Ligand SMILES: [Ca+2]
């Protein structure tokens with residue numbers, strides 16, 4: 205228990221030392237080359253793991269046959285950004301604080317200042333190359349350039365995105381849809397990026413290399429060349445096995461926090477063959493990536509590096525396809541955390557038997573120390589939480605004293621140890637499964653007296669303390685008036701050479717191209733500033749200052765946006781804007797950072813401003829965001845120049861809304877039935893009280909309340925209701 209605290213305190217101090225030591229030890233190496241391949245959202249649906257018996261992964265299978273398969277490997281976090289941060293630093297998320305996709309590595313010092321795996325290779329005589337998606341958010345740019353020799357093919361994007369809508373409107377989402385792609389293969393970053401690695405393997409290198417290839421597939425959008433869809437007959441697609449009453453023995457905390465889209469799952473299952481379409485599309489994406497991996501293997505085998513290259517292949521997190529009534533990752537169950545993990549030693553390491561399978565649970569946090577061990581790099585002291593699995597490569601059935609822990613959000617952990625998965629949530633509720641007998645985790649044994657000994661014994665592996673974030677950093681609302689004198693001063697501080705437009709400058713002049721900006725974080729973000737402030741318009745009075753300052757969103761949408769700081773929740777957003785076009789209406793879009801990318805919440809029309817330069821009246825547009833969760837928003841340029849003078853985001857007012865279940869009353873149509881007499885108060889999503897009544901048993905809600913989402917507060921608690929929709 206004390207140990208964890210010591211690690212937490214000691215790590216920052218020790219990292220600096222590790223970096224310095226590593227720098228001093230720059231030297232020639234005779235270690236093997238490393239080909240490091242990671243697939244995004246690759247769950248255990250690869251043939252050699254048996255998670256799906258229809259999937260076709262001939263190339264992954266032949267890779268597995270060359271090395272050792274860890275058939276019970278688990279990610280550190282079932283989500284891209286924190287998973288990859290843990291993988292590349294070797295530090296647990298509950299130490300770095302990088303738990304979510306909104307937690308950018310560069311803002312988390314323990315992670316950002318650590319000795320990243322590629323840097324350690326580079327410091328020790330390796331050439332390092334990155335192609336595709338290895339990180340989700342990145343360390344700061346100096347840290348990135350220090351660890352990679354070649355970043356020319358970094359990233360590339362999840363696209364191409366769906367053009368032809370295939371699923372019914374009530375099912376489809378930006379990240380839940382599919383399309384058989386008929387454009388060229390090079391539309392996909394995976395094709396361009398894997399070609400880069402293939403070319404790299406064809407070149408002569410004077411040093412050993414660490415080549416990291418990050419595939420975007422099988423991550424959605426489920427677009428893949430049509431021929432991969434053709435591998436699977438839709439009529440033959442089998443859905444994963446599920447148990448109707450599976451959730452009955454799961455704690456309420458888990459259901460409330462991790463199975464929020466239960467209704468959506470039911471809708472997918474009930475709507476035509478949507479579930480089969482989604483499963484098939486995922487399988488197509490797996491086979492697409494598999495094919496490209498085969499091409500990399502062929503290139504390696506034909507290269508001078510065929511004999512002295514080790515290969516690591518992993519997925520960053522798993523995925524539920526309807527199991528536990530959910531689609532997605534971000535939960536503690538096996539589907540979300542179980543990933544492929546294969547290590548292929550360089551040829552000729554005779555003591556490692558090709559095609560071996562090790563069933564001992566291991567973690568992706570073990571990858572970094574394992575590579576250090578195999579490649580004989582200097583030990584990284586006081587940083588790596590995992591353990592080298594080299595002994596298991598030699599003897600897959602050997603003893604293993606360590607355990608694998610996956611984390612999702614502070615205080616929620618799952619311990620994978622021997623045959624057992626033990627899930628413990630932040631509120632103390634728990635689940636215990638014997639995955640050897642019950643790989644689908646149907647039968648929760650945690651509350652059974654005869655398994656108390658096992659709960660007690662596995663609990664000892666849980667971290668005693670974890671990072672919950674500095675309490676003061678949360679931003680509950682934003683209010684920024686860019687026409688304030690503080691902003692005026694700030695602009696000049698940021699850019700002393702900035703010259704204000706002279707009095708009388710009209711909007712056309714301000715439109716000159718050099719006044720574009722790409723990205724500006726609001727001052728409230730306190731994250732630093734990027735981009736160039738746009739303009740000060742002297743003739744327009746705004747707010748209580750004599751000059752009106754504004755940011756401009758350009759008319760080329762993709763390059764112009766204003767990003768807000770992460771908020772715990774967001775209520776109503778209000779924007780003071782003016783359209784720079786004097787003859788045509790325009791629009792801007794309000795976007796939310798989703799699990800992986802920016803998604804449009806709504807488009808906001810901005811009327812044309814006939815005499816922009818003369819008027820002092822802003823157009824005030826308002827939109828109820830009403831997201832009771834951690835949220836990052838931005839406004840994004842549309843099709844016309846739009847000046848933004850003021851932004852206000854109020855917090856989502858009423859707390860305690862996590863429980864959306866029908867705990868306190870039931871609603872059928874507009875008939876509200878309470879379990880016991882209570883006063884009920886209905887609020888709209890702006891937090892305004894619109895109805896209040898003491899109800900003995902049941903009441904019909906009056907029609908003037910209208911349809912939509914409301915918050916119902918009772919003596920027993922508060923819950924969200926959907927009027928005119930099924931609760
Ligand atoms: Ca992922």
Ligand SMILES: [Ca+2]
Pocket residue numbers: 449450451452453454645646647648
């Ligand atoms: Ca169950």
